[in-house]
Amino acid sequence: MSELTNVRTPRVKAARRLTKRSFREQDRRFLAEGPQAVREALRLPDVTVELFATAEAEVRHAELVEEARLQGATVHRASGEVMAELAQTVTPQGVVAICRFVHVPLTDAVTADARLVAVLAHVRDPGNAGTVLRTADAAGADSVVFTDASVDPYNGKCVRASAGSLFHLPVVIGSPVPQAVQHLKDSGLRVLAADGSGKRTLDEVELGGPTAWVFGNEAWGLPEEVLELCDEVVRVPIYGQAESLNLATAAAVCLYASARAQRQASGRA
Amino acid sequence: MSELTNVRTPRVKAARRLTKRSFREQDRRFLAEGPQAVREALRLPDVTVELFATAEAEVRHAELVEEARLQGATVHRASGEVMAELAQTVTPQGVVAICRFVHVPLTDAVTADARLVAVLAHVRDPGNAGTVLRTADAAGADSVVFTDASVDPYNGKCVRASAGSLFHLPVVIGSPVPQAVQHLKDSGLRVLAADGSGKRTLDEVELGGPTAWVFGNEAWGLPEEVLELCDEVVRVPIYGQAESLNLATAAAVCLYASARAQRQASGRA
Numbered sequence: 001m002s003e004l005t006n007v008r009t010p011r012v013k014a015a016r017r018l019t020k021r022s023f024r025e026q027d028r029r030f031l032a033e034g035p036q037a038v039r040e041a042l043r044l045p046d047v048t049v050e051l052f053a054t055a056e057a058e059v060r061h062a063e064l065v066e067e068a069r070l071q072g073a074t075v076h077r078a079s080g081e082v083m084a085e086l087a088q089t090v091t092p093q094g095v096v097a098i099c100r101f102v103h104v105p106l107t108d109a110v111t112a113d114a115r116l117v118a119v120l121a122h123v124r125d126p127g128n129a130g131t132v133l134r135t136a137d138a139a140g141a142d143s144v145v146f147t148d149a150s151v152d153p154y155n156g157k158c159v160r161a162s163a164g165s166l167f168h169l170p171v172v173i174g175s176p177v178p179q180a181v182q183h184l185k186d187s188g189l190r191v192l193a194a195d196g197s198g199k200r201t202l203d204e205v206e207l208g209g210p211t212a213w214v215f216g217n218e219a220w221g222l223p224e225e226v227l228e229l230c231d232e233v234v235r236v237p238i239y240g241q242a243e244s245l246n247l248a249t250a251a252a253v254c255l256y257a258s259a260r261a262q263r264q265a266s267g268r269a
Numbered sequence: 270m271s272e273l274t275n276v277r278t279p280r281v282k283a284a285r286r287l288t289k290r291s292f293r294e295q296d297r298r299f300l301a302e303g304p305q306a307v308r309e310a311l312r313l314p315d316v317t318v319e320l321f322a323t324a325e326a327e328v329r330h331a332e333l334v335e336e337a338r339l340q341g342a343t344v345h346r347a348s349g350e351v352m353a354e355l356a357q358t359v360t361p362q363g364v365v366a367i368c369r370f371v372h373v374p375l376t377d378a379v380t381a382d383a384r385l386v387a388v389l390a391h392v393r394d395p396g397n398a399g400t401v402l403r404t405a406d407a408a409g410a411d412s413v414v415f416t417d418a419s420v421d422p423y424n425g426k427c428v429r430a431s432a433g434s435l436f437h438l439p440v441v442i443g444s445p446v447p448q449a450v451q452h453l454k455d456s457g458l459r460v461l462a463a464d465g466s467g468k469r470t471l472d473e474v475e476l477g478g479p480t481a482w483v484f485g486n487e488a489w490g491l492p493e494e495v496l497e498l499c500d501e502v503v504r505v506p507i508y509g510q511a512e513s514l515n516l517a518t519a520a521a522v523c524l525y526a527s528a529r530a531q532r533q534a535s536g537r538a
Contacts, residue, residue: 134511134514134515138509140508163511164510164511165511236525239528240405240409241406242406244432245404246430246517249400249403249517249521253525256505257525
């Protein structure tokens with residue numbers, strides 16, 4: 001296999017442009033970087049289109065290269081310079097995959113069976129969004145909805161922060177908030193806005209039933225019109241002097257409180 | 270007031286060097302950046318030594334400048350260039366304070382009254398450490414212990430991520446882990462290591478009593494010798510396909526589970 005050494009070759013340029021949202025949307029593809037993300041991508045059928053690996057990574061992650069070939073993906077050996085061009089981290093781990101979009105329609109992701117759903121309503125930081133996605137996965141959520149006012153889950157930082165979770169559970173993108181909330185309600189979920197303005201705290205609300213949590217912006221939370229759409233606004237209690245929690249930790253506390261209460265309600269705790 | 274415009278003046282250089290740990294330790298001072306951190310520093314007596322503010326920030330945050338002067342701190346007007354030299358963020362918010370160290374001895378921070386303590390045993394990322402500090406404050410922890418193998422809490426990123434919490438609750442730095450764990454036990458706290466290797470999950474452990482949580486490294490958790498020192502190793506349950514939670518979110522789930530259980534046990538829930 002010949003090695004791609006020139007960052008100006010069409011293959012490298014076609015991959016590199018996927019670091020930009022507009023090109024991702026045009027090509028309906030995105031980059032998954034690092035062995036963990038690539039491994040999780042390869043667990044899904046028909047997702048991995050191309051794999052770039054350095055000679056060193058070909059040896060270290062031989063099973064990934066093998067699996068990519070088995071799935072019919074095109075495997076390229078990439079020079080360190082080409083890898084640095086494709087990777088978005090300071091110390092690239094030697095593998096980057098071009099993946100097909102994995103999101104699904106809202107009506108497929110959220111059905112009447114859903115018990116726990118996370119909605120990112122105005123989350124702007126891709127690292128935070130990826131962390132919430134990872135936490136929702138860990139807490140056993142059925143799906144995660146990125147509304148049209150939130151960051152793109154295919155952003156490289158979000159993919160990395162999700163630590164593979166982007167490939168684990170159904171993800172919805174681009175839903176307008178009112179449409180998402182209505183569909184969640186129609187599917188039998190109680191829709192709770194997580195916001196510091198809530199009258200009741202997490203500990204005062206019954207969480208045993210099917211629940212969707214709506215998380216807002218890192219700095220200013222959720223706008224009034226979103227709060228009004230939800231069944232209730234609930235706040236994470238602050239027992240010390242901190243003004244607030246950061247978004248990803250607040251989401252972790254909410255999602256795990258729901259997971260625990262649902263397991264207790266169903267006798268699985 | 271004359272404006273500091275030259276980044277090479279002794280005052281600016283003396284402040285700038287506090288971005289390095291060795292100089293912080295030599296001077297026993299650190300930098301608090303942004304209006305939120307400065308406001309919280311000013312709530313404590315004898316902490317703020319100097320304040321640098323741009324002309325614009327002097328107007329916007331006049332109350333901070335006034336309070337600093339009342340406390341006898343030296344206030345400097347700083348040019349944008351000087352502020353850029355002192356601030357460690359891409360978009361500086363115009364105020365930076367030189368503060369005296371605020372940490373306290375372990376025996377002052379953890380007494381027989383303590384109900385909830387967070388221990389950062391091998392946390393290396395300052396952003397994570399600051400987030401855990403903020404979360405511990407929010408969850409009503411009595412104190413936070415940074416052991417000698419953890420990041421410096423006076424690191425600029427940690428101060429920022431703590432969102433003022435560094436000034437809210439007693440913080441201990443540099444304790445060797447065995448000494449910290451022994452003192453926590455002697456103070457009547459049950460010492461729980463948060464680690465994926467735990468046999469029991471958070472939901473299976475009685476958390477109503479005084480508890481110290483020990484958090485480990487972002488990548489590899491806690492070493493065997495630390496696990497053995499603790500009363501029990503407890504894991505956050507993973508209900509989905511995620512391999513793990515990130516450190517700050519795991520800490521949030523543990524600390525809030527303790528806060529809830531303690532309040533339920535004491536009838537305050």
